[in-house]
């Protein structure tokens with residue numbers, strides 16, 4: 218390879234890889250990003266997966282985490298061509314009897330729809346939403362025992378330490394617990410475990426405080442915007458270039474890996490000290506997902522009023538049902554009625570579909586590496602709350618764990634979070650180290666979602682890793698978020 222040696226190289230162009238590259242370039246460093254796929258973006262890609270004219274988000278579609286992230290909030294996304302489209306309501310969670318928990322941007326309006334739990338929901342959620350801007354640096358940081366806003370962190374920390382199951386027991390009705398359990402289930406961790414309430418609370422805070430938008434035209438627009446920003450800073454991106462060994466790369470003072478620990482071990486080979494390699498090899502990956510995208514001839518015919526107003530719909534019924542579904546997954550079983558996360562982006566962004574058409578995006582959790590086709594079970598869950606749904610399907614595209622991993626090596630066994638996010642591994646990912654982005658080899662850093670703060674499109678793993686590299690390799694002073 219004849220390329221001049223840049224200051225830094227980033228392997229992988231997911232949100233964390235691009236955030237790392239932008240952070241380095243903003244500090245005046247020359248950066249080259251190598252991306253295995255032909256297009257930039259990792260989990261921010263879009264494609265016409267079903268029929269011409271129907272734009273589907275291949276991975277992430279809801280940008281509730283990115284709009285809350287200090288990294289994305291620091292960018293002028295609108296000037297980079299990104300238009301965020303906010304559904305009328307962020308989330309709906311229908312039950313079989315026709316009632317719906319509708320998470321509106323307003324806590325008061327949401328609570329008013331939760332029957333006897335109106336006051337309890339407000340008392341739990343309103344103070345956290347009020348503190349949202351203070352909490353986000355804490356949520357998106359590596360673990361900080363001395364948070365900048367200790368009172369806000371404590372107010373969040375007490376309920377967050379509980380299990381999702383436990384926090385649900387504090388309500389008298391079934392709508393509020395179902396809503397919060399459904400949000401916690403995004404974590405893909407058994408919901409009776411301590412700290413699983415934290416995921417539901419964080420997602421509820423982001424949905425109320427910042428909204429859960431989609432990107433007009435598809436999430437790829439967001440990836441392209443980050444690429445534009447990087448190139449404007451002098452950075453370079455090489456796509457269609459899987460990196461398989463360190464020796465392939467030009468010399469650079471810092472190399473940041475937006476890869477899984479497994480990918481990192483594969484590329485660094487025998488240069489890693491045995492002990493560190495063994496720790497990376499025992500890194501635990503979480504459940505996988507099975508995803509379905511539909512081209513539809515019209516809107517999903519929801520039985521309950523209000524569901525059509527939401528961008529995201531949680532299909533899993535009551536708290537008990539969701540707990541059972543997630544327990545099955547953790548035990549290696551495939552539930553008959555899986556918890557399904559569905560997004561109806563084209564309801565709010567008509568640029569994704571031809572006249573009158575609609576897209577549907579949905580997935581359920583499956584055991585890691587599963588090869589079971591869950592299409593029927595996912596469609597049955599939609600049909601359960603929207604009779605006649607199947608009649609509207611024009612075309613279907615499915616992606617199980619093997620396809621996901623073949624498309625993006627980071628999704629080991631279909632795990633989209635870069636490793637299980639239970640309390641043992643959330644802050645100590647990939648291994649317990651004072652600075653988890655560093656490795657025992659000088660100049661090599663991990664920056665993917667397998668480092669804190671974990672999965673989702675927020676870019677903060679990349680920002681923290683880049684800051685660590687800037688400090689250690691280039692003598693820049695460290696800054697807090």
Ligand SMILES: Cc1cc2nc3c(=O)[nH]c(=O)nc-3n(C[C@H](O)[C@H](O)[C@H](O)COP(=O)(O)OP(=O)(O)OC[C@H]3O[C@@H](n4cnc5c(N)ncnc54)[C@H](O)[C@@H]3O)c2cc1C
Nearest residue numbers: 229231232233253259260276277278279460665666673674
């Ligand atoms: C189906 C699905 C739905 C999701 N939905 C949401 C959602 O709605 N909202 C949300 O916030 N998050 C969602 N996520 C999760 C989110 O996409 C990821 O957490 C996020 O993309 C992780 O970012 P990353 O930069 O760490 O890695 P990735 O985005 O996975 O990017 C890693 C990149 O590195 C490249 N790479 C890997 N190995 C090499 C190599 N050896 N050489 C060169 N390149 C390499 C890969 O090709 C990839 O482009 C979803 C993920 C999936 C799969």
